[in-house]
Amino acid sequence: MRLEREFFERNTILVARDLLGKNLVLDRGDVVYKGKIVETEAYINNNDKAAHFHKGLTERTKVVNDPGGHIYIYNIYGMYQLFNIVSEKSTVHGAVLIRAVQPIEGIEQMFFNRYKRDYDNKDKKSILNLTNGPAKFVMAFGISKEEFYGVDITKDNRISVEYQEEIQSKDIIKTKRINVDYAEHSKDYLLRYYIKDNPYISRK
DNA sequence: TCCGAGATTGGCT
DNA sequence: GCCAATCTCGGAT
Numbered sequence: 001m002r003l004e005r006e007f008f009e010r011n012t013i014l015v016a017r018d019l020l021g022k023n024l025v026l027d028r029g030d031v032v033y034k035g036k037i038v039e040t041e042a043y044i045n046n047n048d049k050a051a052h053f054h055k056g057l058t059e060r061t062k063v064v065n066d067p068g069g070h071i072y073i074y075n076i077y078g079m080y081q082l083f084n085i086v087s088e089k090s091t092v093h094g095a096v097l098i099r100a101v102q103p104i105e106g107i108e109q110m111f112f113n114r115y116k117r118d119y120d121n122k123d124k125k126s127i128l129n130l131t132n133g134p135a136k137f138v139m140a141f142g143i144s145k146e147e148f149y150g151v152d153i154t155k156d157n158r159i160s161v162e163y164q165e166e167i168q169s170k171d172i173i174k175t176k177r178i179n180v181d182y183a184e185h186s187k188d189y190l191l192r193y194y195i196k197d198n199p200y201i202s203r204k
Numbered sequence: 205t206c207c208g209a210g211a212t213t214g215g216c217t
Numbered sequence: 218g219c220c221a222a223t224c225t226c227g228g229a230t
Contacts, residue, residue, distance in 0.1 A: 058217090060216070060217095076222065079212065082221065082222085134221070
């Protein structure tokens with residue numbers, strides 16, 4: 001059962017928290033990639049200097065104007081792409097960065113996408129390293145901005161978020177976002193969420 | 205084995 | 218010039 005528009009059109013912070021434990025699913029026909037979302041960050045529309053759209057939208061960020069459930073992907077550091085899901089209703093700006101997932105299905109293909117070699121000589125560390133960071137899981141799934149920017153994750157027949165039971169609040173850690181030191185007053189907002197003790201989170 | 209520093213890379217803030 | 222990241226390598230543990 002996929003998550004519908006109503007889920008994503010809510011407040012960004014609620015969407016970020018409730019995405020924990022849900023499965024991100026990418027169906028390529030011959031292979032299905034599935035990963036449990038274990039770490040997210042909220043970028044909000046309340047004077048959040050860390051948000052790309054805090055001064056208004058540009059060509060890069062225009063999809064944030066769409067209703068919740070659309071996909072926002074951007075380039076970072078010249079070499080990587082990060083995956084976000086737009087939240088809030090149309091014209092209200094907010095997005096959730098997916099920072100890490102735990103592989104559930106398609107792990108052999110993820111391994112090949114990341115390392116360009118077969119699944120044979122694997123070790124525990126290389127498995128954890130598949131998807132324990134925001135650019136890592138994008139590479140593991142083989143997602144690109146060109147293919148998925150602006151796609152509606154509630155309607156598209158390739159990509160969706162699969163419903164799973166809520167994570168209990170005692171198992172959710174709430175902390176500061178990563179690498180937003182430039183964001184002045186916004187840098188200490190507690191807008192990063194992750195599942196307690198999950199091995200795939202990007203940082204403690 | 206673990207941790208920190210340095211290199212990498214190109215579009216936009 | 219800056220940046221919501223990652224990889225590699227060297228020295229420390």
